[in-house]
Amino acid sequence: MLSTRRYLIQLLLLYSLILICLFLGYRLLLDYPQELSAAEAHQKRELESLSRGLQMGLRNLQAVTTDWAHWDDTLAFVKDPDNHQDYVEGNILSSTFETFELLGIVYFDRNFDLVMAQGYDLQVGEYVSIEQVVDFRLSTLFKEQIKPGEPWQSSGWLASRQGAAAFAIQYISDSAQEHPPAGYLLFIQSISQNQIANLEATTRLKLNFTPTSLADPVTHGVVSLMTPELVEGYKLERRRLLDDFTGTPIMLLSITHEPLTDMQPIGWSEVLILSSMILAPIVLALAVDRRLLKPLRHNTRLIETMVERQTLEPLSQRLHTRELEQIRQAFNRSVDLVERQQAVLRGQSMTDALTGLANRRAFDQQGAEMWNLAVRQQESFTLALMDLDHFKAFNDNLGHLAGDEALRKIGRSLTKSCRRANELVARIGGEEFVLIMMGLEEQTARQRMEALRTDISELGIAHPQSSVSMSLTCSLGTIHVPRPGINYRAVRIEDLLSMADKELYRAKDGGRNQVSFHVYQLPQAGPDAKSAKENLPED
Numbered sequence: 001m002l003s004t005r006r007y008l009i010q011l012l013l014l015y016s017l018i019l020i021c022l023f024l025g026y027r028l029l030l031d032y033p034q035e036l037s038a039a040e041a042h043q044k045r046e047l048e049s050l051s052r053g054l055q056m057g058l059r060n061l062q063a064v065t066t067d068w069a070h071w072d073d074t075l076a077f078v079k080d081p082d083n084h085q086d087y088v089e090g091n092i093l094s095s096t097f098e099t100f101e102l103l104g105i106v107y108f109d110r111n112f113d114l115v116m117a118q119g120y121d122l123q124v125g126e127y128v129s130i131e132q133v134v135d136f137r138l139s140t141l142f143k144e145q146i147k148p149g150e151p152w153q154s155s156g157w158l159a160s161r162q163g164a165a166a167f168a169i170q171y172i173s174d175s176a177q178e179h180p181p182a183g184y185l186l187f188i189q190s191i192s193q194n195q196i197a198n199l200e201a202t203t204r205l206k207l208n209f210t211p212t213s214l215a216d217p218v219t220h221g222v223v224s225l226m227t228p229e230l231v232e233g234y235k236l237e238r239r240r241l242l243d244d245f246t247g248t249p250i251m252l253l254s255i256t257h258e259p260l261t262d263m264q265p266i267g268w269s270e271v272l273i274l275s276s277m278i279l280a281p282i283v284l285a286l287a288v289d290r291r292l293l294k295p296l297r298h299n300t301r302l303i304e305t306m307v308e309r310q311t312l313e314p315l316s317q318r319l320h321t322r323e324l325e326q327i328r329q330a331f332n333r334s335v336d337l338v339e340r341q342q343a344v345l346r347g348q349s350m351t352d353a354l355t356g357l358a359n360r361r362a363f364d365q366q367g368a369e370m371w372n373l374a375v376r377q378q379e380s381f382t383l384a385l386m387d388l389d390h391f392k393a394f395n396d397n398l399g400h401l402a403g404d405e406a407l408r409k410i411g412r413s414l415t416k417s418c419r420r421a422n423e424l425v426a427r428i429g430g431e432e433f434v435l436i437m438m439g440l441e442e443q444t445a446r447q448r449m450e451a452l453r454t455d456i457s458e459l460g461i462a463h464p465q466s467s468v469s470m471s472l473t474c475s476l477g478t479i480h481v482p483r484p485g486i487n488y489r490a491v492r493i494e495d496l497l498s499m500a501d502k503e504l505y506r507a508k509d510g511g512r513n514q515v516s517f518h519v520y521q522l523p524q525a526g527p528d529a530k531s532a533k534e535n536l537p538e539d
């Protein structure tokens with residue numbers, strides 16, 4: 001059968017398995033996908049706002065370009081540049097480039113032929129030629145975009161010599177815009193660190209712009225920023241391409257999202273939750289094992305040992321729950337009951353039912369103990385065997401019941417005569433009693449024996465058939481050992497009893513109603529066990 005401990009372990013394993021399945025199922029199928037799609041939506045919004053931010057920059061540039069392109073002065077300059085050099089001197093200033101962070105300003109006529117172009121190095125703060133800013137062959141590209149003379153405006157990005165740059169182009173007209181396009185004004189604006197910092201602040205992204213080209217392998221598989229789809233799903237770092245107005249990639253943006261949460265399906269927090277959910281019942285089970293099962297196992301072992309040794313003892317270790325403690329107490333009460341019953345049985349097995357005196361078994365046990373004690377303490381030891389005289393005739397004459405009553409009376413008399421702690425009276429046969437007295441001098445022992453004898457006859461139990469007396473009498477065979485020492489160790493109580501029996505025989509033989517008293521003494525000089533045996537009286 002399964003032990004409770006094993007059962008607990010199996011339950012725990014099952015619980016852990018179910019828990020892990022439920023937790024992983026919930027996390028992977030329900031919770032994590034939700035978390036992921038929320039994070040993806042958030043990242044998509046970030047990309048959109050980045051795209052919008054860049055578009056906004058273009059719109060601002062477009063606004064400035066439009067403003068300039070629709071000045072009457074600009075119109076006049078494009079129409080007749082040679083006579084309007086003051087326009088250049090008054091407007092194409094280093095402060096203009098720096099205020100709008102411009103890398104170049106270019107004026108085309110309505111056929112897209114160059115009227116005037118000025119480049120500017122923002123880092124050094126100096127005018128440079130437009131060729132130092134951009135590859136000016138781009139004007140042909142613009143030409144391909146429009147029909148010359150159309151009221152055309154556009155903005156976007158282009159590759160400058162200093163990396164990607166924004167541009168805005170606007171047809172030139174009068175302030176009322178009634179005049180047909182007389183030319184085109186192109187502003188080229190750098191994407192400055194300031195602009196990047198502003199974009200980072202508004203989008204909460206970390207941005208890194210690096211120039212690139214179609215030939216650059218890093219551009220492969222990277223989508224354009226202007227289609228801000230979250231093609232790769234949730235990712236902390238991604239790349240996007242900025243295309244120029246012809247759709248050619250010119251800049252690679254490395255984008256780092258600010259992490260919302262730890263977006264792992266199973267992260268530390270999940271491991272922590274799961275392990276604490278598994279650990280808690282393990283700790284609980286350990287506590288149950290320690291507080292309940294361990295004492296239970298201990299007590300079971302104790303009971304098994306008791307069964308092996310055929311003993312019974314109360315269980316002393318308290319148990320920690322009421323029900324278990326009740327079982328322990330019930331067991332202890334049973335032990336107590338059995339012990340009491342055993343004591344009664346022991347008493348019964350040691351007692352003569354008729355007289356209430358010690359019986360043969362009790363004499364064998366206690367007599368031996370008393371003899372051993374006498375030997376150890378060198379205390380004189382007197383053993384007497386008493387037998388009623390002509391008791392058969394008594395029974396035959398007066399009946400068995402009268403015989404029993406006589407035996408009871410004699411028992412009471414003997415008990416009264418031998419009530420000291422170191423004295424014993426036992427009924428060891430039908431009408432045979434044995435008496436032990438310790439610590440008596442020979443003389444006193446003799447007197448006590450005589451007193452016993454007379455006590456019985458003085459009970460006055462009529463015995464008409466007796467040849468000895470009118471009342472019931474007894475004969476005593478007594479062995480007195482004055483001071484048994486260590487040399488008496490080989491002598492057993494049975495030996496003394498058989499010596500007393502011989503003395504009893506003598507008393508009977510001598511006429512009954514008398515005491516035959518024998519002093520049994522070994523030679524002083526330390527006889528060994530063999531010599532003690534040898535000194536036992538002959539039959």
Ligand SMILES: Nc1nc2c(ncn2[C@@H]2O[C@H](COP(=O)(O)OP(=O)(O)OP(=O)(O)O)[C@@H](O)[C@H]2O)c(=O)[nH]1
Binds near residue numbers: 389395400
């Ligand atoms: N009433 C009664 N008689 C018992 C009991 N036990 C033994 N007796 C009787 O005691 C008698 C003993 O008789 P014997 O052993 O022949 O000896 P006796 O008649 O006493 O003769 P002596 O011992 O030689 O004096 C027997 O008749 C037994 O039946 C008992 O418990 N009750």
